Amino acid sequence: MVHPKDAPDLHLTGPLSIHQGCCGPLGTGGRNMACPCGALVATLAADCMGPHELHLDPLRVYAYPADTTM
Ligand SMILES: [Zn+2]
Structure with missing residues (x-):
């Protein structure tokens, strides 16, 4: 689990319909x-x-060290 701003390349898909809360997605x-x-x-x-x-x-999703030279 990460902060939403730690993955700026991801984008929300829609429509969320009943899974949309009052200010954002519920994630349900x-x-x-x-x-x-x-x-x-x-x-x-x-x-x-x-x-x-x-x-x-x-x-x-998998994790790898950010300083690794790929
Ligand atoms: Zn709200």
Whole structure:
């Protein structure tokens, strides 16, 4: 789980319909954030009623050290 602003390349997919809160997505409908290629990779919960969290899908996302020369 990361801060939503830690993954600026992801974008919200829509429409969220019932999974839209009053100020942002509830995150109750499963993955709602896509990477630039269109693959759904994370769930964003960012309504005013709760914490703003970005849940990365463990099956579709992996971590590596940022200072690694690729
Ligand atoms: Zn609200």
